[in-house]
Amino acid sequence: MNGYEKRTQLKMSKIIDAAKQLFVTQGLEKTTITEIANKANVAPATVYNYFETKEGLILAVAKTVIDTSLTEKKKLWNSELPFDQLLEQAIVNQDLFLTPENLVLLEIFLNESGDTNKFIQHVFEVEYPRLLEIFIQKGQAEGFIKHDISPKTLMLYLKMYQTILKDPDLVKTENKQTLKELYDLLLYGLVGK
Numbered sequence: 001m002n003g004y005e006k007r008t009q010l011k012m013s014k015i016i017d018a019a020k021q022l023f024v025t026q027g028l029e030k031t032t033i034t035e036i037a038n039k040a041n042v043a044p045a046t047v048y049n050y051f052e053t054k055e056g057l058i059l060a061v062a063k064t065v066i067d068t069s070l071t072e073k074k075k076l077w078n079s080e081l082p083f084d085q086l087l088e089q090a091i092v093n094q095d096l097f098l099t100p101e102n103l104v105l106l107e108i109f110l111n112e113s114g115d116t117n118k119f120i121q122h123v124f125e126v127e128y129p130r131l132l133e134i135f136i137q138k139g140q141a142e143g144f145i146k147h148d149i150s151p152k153t154l155m156l157y158l159k160m161y162q163t164i165l166k167d168p169d170l171v172k173t174e175n176k177q178t179l180k181e182l183y184d185l186l187l188y189g190l191v192g193k
Contacts, residue, residue, distance in 0.1 A: 012050050012060075014040040019061050024104045028058060028112075059116045062109045066123055069097050070131070077134040083142040087187050094183050098176055110168040124162055132158045161186045 001009070018039035022031040033054055037044040051057040072093050076086060109120055136154050139145030145154070164170060164182060171179070 008050075011040070011042055011046060015042060015047055015050065015057070016061055016064050019057050020065070020101065020105065023058075023061065023108060024101050028108055033057075055114055055116070058109075058112060059119060061105070062112075062116050062119055065102060065105050065109075066120070069093075070123065070127055072097075073131050074134075077131055077138065083139050083144045086138070087144075090187065091180075091183065094180070098179055100176075103171055103176065103179075106165075106171045107168045110166060110171060124166060128162055129155065129159070158186070 015036060019031070019036045022035055022039060026035075033047050034044050036057070037047050040047075047057065051060055073090075076089055076093060079086065081089065109116055112120070132155060133151075136145060136151065136158075140147055161182065165179075
């Protein structure tokens with residue numbers, strides 16, 4: 001990457017970070033491109049050059065937040081960790097992801113329409129199920145997930161959790177403990193560890 005490309009990436013990151021902060025504190029509707037540009041120390045024209053529209057910037061913020069989580073999950077599920085250690089690390093990672101800022105952003109993204117909504121739907125309908133398949137295969141191979149449960153049933157069970165996460169009312173900062181408990185139920189069931 002040459003100097004120009006590095007500067008461009010740095011500016012884009014600053015704009016996305018500024019937008020995230022303002023979306024969390026002010027909401028999407030009240031946040032203007034000018035405010036984002038000022039916070040990022042760039043001209044409003046720069047924001048438009050990189051993201052074209054406010055909706056394009058919202059999509060970029062959504063992709064940044066969600067891709068970070070997906071990348072961590074992919075790396076973890078494909079790691080050489082034994083399944084029980086993988087589960088423990090998954091809980092730690094989930095706790096790190098469920099920050100008040102990310103919960104506010106997730107709620108915002110779930111209520112968005114257009115390209116951001118299409119991106120969120122793609123994650124829940126395509127990317128997340130792929131990760132679940134890796135999770136199931138690894139768990140079954142190491143004897144932590146029963147072999148006598150069909151892949152279809154396991155996917156339905158895991159998609160129940162996914163459906164819960166799509167509820168904007170649940171994905172709120174005040175529900176962080178509930179989300180942690182649901183994640184624990186997902187991984188360990190009612191019987192526990």
